[in-house]
Amino acid sequence: MTKQENFSVETTKPGSLLSSGLTLNDHRNLILQRTEKTGFYNGLERLDFKESDPIGYERIFSKLRAGLVNSREVAKKIAASPIVEQEGELCFTLYNVAGDCIATSTGIIIHVGTMGAAIKYMIQNNWESNPGINPGDMFTNNDCQIGNVHPCDIATIVPIFHENQLIGWVGGVTHVIDVGAVGPGSMSNGQVQRFGDGVQITCRKTGINDTPQRDWLHESQRNVRTPKYWILDEKTRIAGCHMIRDLVEETVREEGAQAYEKFATEVIEDGRRGLVSRIKAMTIPGKIRTVSFVDVPYTHEDVVVPSFAKIDTIMHAPCEITVKPDATWRLDFEGCSRWGWHTYNANPVAFTSGIWVMMTQSLVPTERINDGARYATEFRLPKGTWTNPDDRRTAHADAWHFLVSSWSSLWRGVSRTYFGRGYLEEVNAGNSNPCNWLQGGGINQDGEIHAVNSFETAACGTGACAVKDGLNHAAAIWNPEGDMGDIEIWELAEPLLYMGRTIKTNTGGYGKYRGGLGFETLRMVWGSADWTMFFMGNGYMNSDWGLMGGYPAATGYRFEAHNTGLLERIQEGKSLPLGKDGDPSLCEFEKHLGPDATVKRDKQCITTESIFENGDLYLNYLRGGPGFGDPLDRDPAAIAEDLNEKFVLPEFAKKVYGVVISQNKAGDWSVDVKKTASRRDEVRKERIARGKLTHQWMEEERQKILDKEASVQVQQMFASSFFLSEKFLGEFKEFWDLPTGWELKEEDLGIPMFGAVHHMDISELPDVHPVIMTEQ
Amino acid sequence: MSNYTKKQVSDLVKGDLDWDTLHRMLSMPKDKDRYANYVAVLQDQVSWDDKIIMPFGPHLYLAETKKDKKLVTKCACGHEYGDYKKNWKLNALIYVRDSEEKMQEVYPKLMAPDTSWQVYREYYCPSCGVMHDVEAPTPWYPVIHDFQPDLKALFDWLDLPAPVNA
Numbered sequence: 001m002t003k004q005e006n007f008s009v010e011t012t013k014p015g016s017l018l019s020s021g022l023t024l025n026d027h028r029n030l031i032l033q034r035t036e037k038t039g040f041y042n043g044l045e046r047l048d049f050k051e052s053d054p055i056g057y058e059r060i061f062s063k064l065r066a067g068l069v070n071s072r073e074v075a076k077k078i079a080a081s082p083i084v085e086q087e088g089e090l091c092f093t094l095y096n097v098a099g100d101c102i103a104t105s106t107g108i109i110i111h112v113g114t115m116g117a118a119i120k121y122m123i124q125n126n127w128e129s130n131p132g133i134n135p136g137d138m139f140t141n142n143d144c145q146i147g148n149v150h151p152c153d154i155a156t157i158v159p160i161f162h163e164n165q166l167i168g169w170v171g172g173v174t175h176v177i178d179v180g181a182v183g184p185g186s187m188s189n190g191q192v193q194r195f196g197d198g199v200q201i202t203c204r205k206t207g208i209n210d211t212p213q214r215d216w217l218h219e220s221q222r223n224v225r226t227p228k229y230w231i232l233d234e235k236t237r238i239a240g241c242h243m244i245r246d247l248v249e250e251t252v253r254e255e256g257a258q259a260y261e262k263f264a265t266e267v268i269e270d271g272r273r274g275l276v277s278r279i280k281a282m283t284i285p286g287k288i289r290t291v292s293f294v295d296v297p298y299t300h301e302d303v304v305v306p307s308f309a310k311i312d313t314i315m316h317a318p319c320e321i322t323v324k325p326d327a328t329w330r331l332d333f334e335g336c337s338r339w340g341w342h343t344y345n346a347n348p349v350a351f352t353s354g355i356w357v358m359m360t361q362s363l364v365p366t367e368r369i370n371d372g373a374r375y376a377t378e379f380r381l382p383k384g385t386w387t388n389p390d391d392r393r394t395a396h397a398d399a400w401h402f403l404v405s406s407w408s409s410l411w412r413g414v415s416r417t418y419f420g421r422g423y424l425e426e427v428n429a430g431n432s433n434p435c436n437w438l439q440g441g442g443i444n445q446d447g448e449i450h451a452v453n454s455f456e457t458a459a460c461g462t463g464a465c466a467v468k469d470g471l472n473h474a475a476a477i478w479n480p481e482g483d484m485g486d487i488e489i490w491e492l493a494e495p496l497l498y499m500g501r502t503i504k505t506n507t508g509g510y511g512k513y514r515g516g517l518g519f520e521t522l523r524m525v526w527g528s529a530d531w532t533m534f535f536m537g538n539g540y541m542n543s544d545w546g547l548m549g550g551y552p553a554a555t556g557y558r559f560e561a562h563n564t565g566l567l568e569r570i571q572e573g574k575s576l577p578l579g580k581d582g583d584p585s586l587c588e589f590e591k592h593l594g595p596d597a598t599v600k601r602d603k604q605c606i607t608t609e610s611i612f613e614n615g616d617l618y619l620n621y622l623r624g625g626p627g628f629g630d631p632l633d634r635d636p637a638a639i640a641e642d643l644n645e646k647f648v649l650p651e652f653a654k655k656v657y658g659v660v661i662s663q664n665k666a667g668d669w670s671v672d673v674k675k676t677a678s679r680r681d682e683v684r685k686e687r688i689a690r691g692k693l694t695h696q697w698m699e700e701e702r703q704k705i706l707d708k709e710a711s712v713q714v715q716q717m718f719a720s721s722f723f724l725s726e727k728f729l730g731e732f733k734e735f736w737d738l739p740t741g742w743e744l745k746e747e748d749l750g751i752p753m754f755g756a757v758h759h760m761d762i763s764e765l766p767d768v769h770p771v772i773m774t775e776q
Numbered sequence: 777m778s779n780y781t782k783k784q785v786s787d788l789v790k791g792d793l794d795w796d797t798l799h800r801m802l803s804m805p806k807d808k809d810r811y812a813n814y815v816a817v818l819q820d821q822v823s824w825d826d827k828i829i830m831p832f833g834p835h836l837y838l839a840e841t842k843k844d845k846k847l848v849t850k851c852a853c854g855h856e857y858g859d860y861k862k863n864w865k866l867n868a869l870i871y872v873r874d875s876e877e878k879m880q881e882v883y884p885k886l887m888a889p890d891t892s893w894q895v896y897r898e899y900y901c902p903s904c905g906v907m908h909d910v911e912a913p914t915p916w917y918p919v920i921h922d923f924q925p926d927l928k929a930l931f932d933w934l935d936l937p938a939p940v941n942a
Contacts, residue, residue: 285930287924288922419831422785425788425798510882542889546912549833551896694870
């Protein structure tokens, strides 16, 4: 194991929280030292407790894990926010004294790491002496510079004591509906810096003696648009944390403090070994290269941001995964593009913690996910990139937009090894980019200041497997328990009526097995006053790819309509747009609008707040997943079903799948198997006829590079990656056989470069010691 | 740990495996002998005699030549792409969807990428026309070498003899 955490070796100072007399920081540093020296967590070459008393060990684990899950299920009923109560956007996690995760509940388990990072920050920055850590305390954190994913994930952290000695921590997190950012909604845009990204709380002591401080309650509620949800979310977190604290205290009483302490260390080494074991059992050692991209189209007139942010850019996330002979692995993101003036930047902890959400869906589908997996993984996230910004001004409200896209490529990459070993059931072509994020705010149907973020995204299409199609409108990578939520609940929470909710045709990536389809909901604004909304998703680019011959999913597009005349049409009993936009080129919705309607139907899928009057329309299109394998291998019977279910348009069934189809008088489609086989032979010949030898094509593409023939956004992406990585530049030049003096610089592109050269890291603030857990 | 018959693995490869068994495969610890059954099933599907070491895709293999034990990337149709350590895509046919017209052959209007941001690169076998891969990068992006297995380490994990030229 290589070093993952930078730590200082200081003289041991007396502390009062631990029976050893060590300070928390010294205690943690010793663990890190032993881990680095031996390769085993805390130097544990043997799991004495587990080996000598396996039943006792499992008894503690089962009790704690069940308690965590139970606390989450109970506590979420306190919340009023449908994001928490309907979608399950909460999680509770138990930590040992050093802030390493022991076990976690179900839910948004990315926060295994983010809350752990907050605890480690408190340890490393001596919260022990000021503000002090005492029984009954509560700390609140959502600071993205510490490791939080985005400001709307609010964590409550409670220390756990036994006989006045600290024995661990419990953290609870909920995704709140608004944090008072410039843009309403939890993952808004419009702001381009931290100063506008919503309220950020840095491990602040917000409760004493199990009671929230009054100043905290008064201050926090007025800093957000939706105080009712905010208050109940906090009660949810506190209740869950206290249930788990009670459980730990009970466990210590029953099993003894010494047994608990041994368990709380061994279980992490156990988790480390668990990941190593799974890597060895399922993957293939070697190198996997993969990459992902996300479009940031900010020059469009509907994106209102400061002039220095008005540029089109592309997020670039190349990754080299090395599965080592010792069955540990390294994920190196050398070549990533720079952070930007938008809300999609990510902290390294958000990245490294988040991938476990994905891995629990394939590589480690176990309840035993804890910080041990991190200790078996080396991450390299170069400083200055979008996933390790070197500037304390960065905004993070929708860090997920970039994160999920980069993880999709990891899933695709690791799937190559599952496929090579024969574990086809584990192969996943990737995940959809879970969007659109319907967000907005103003005065709602109850006359209250309000903000919304529709979490229908929790049920996008999944990627295809190597033995079956992806699931339709089923899940999101960030929360495996996908749920689109009940229409009736969303209509209570948002001043938006459903005109329809239906599967989105042609959104699953084609393949032998197709990606799962997304869905679409058409919403009509109703009962609001002063209402705004905006779009947030991918449009000009796909962030997923297909796998082994499968195609990516469809990209997004935007539909909104104003001055629709719909309220009058309803009164007059005229036809209405009812939600199915099967082929966007046919403009079906427009056929049911008044003559003065203005429509925006284009690929600009990121916008900032614009006014929506009652009767206006907003299409929420949730994306599909990528496909697997050559589409010409798809079973004709499956394509007939796709046609009859309106999963694919006939035109594309013919063009992509090479089927010969017909429709009977009842409208049912069928596929002529014999003619299809013949047609598919022709398609293969057409491919050979139109294809070029790759080497020949490379000569043409090389000339385009020499001529600097590419859009500004493409050139900016490369220039930003080249500036941060000589290695990436060298590999690029070697691949294209470019002259030694060839270069591409951002300053030659005629675009603003704020932040490219001048920046200031959080570590430059006085008395701030960031926790660094990755190579950078 | 569960074990599965060659027939069950064959059904898995064909996509015909019953759900109960598939679910068991998903939920139970992995069967170490899957690899041996798997390559045996794959070997039955090809008409050539070179030994399949592992698949890179549904129609693409890393194979050991019968004649001189070279390790090559090879299409199911028999087309060879050369040394497995080299990127097979460089010896394939490529078709780049780099215009709106070409994109609309595969997706409806508004549902495909804008080609000034992103293109699709389709890689075909020069002999049989099967599509082995689709890349979706920006223009200018180097061809991705997806996977370079460490065969010695793999066969050590599998407790099987490695190919002589691994």
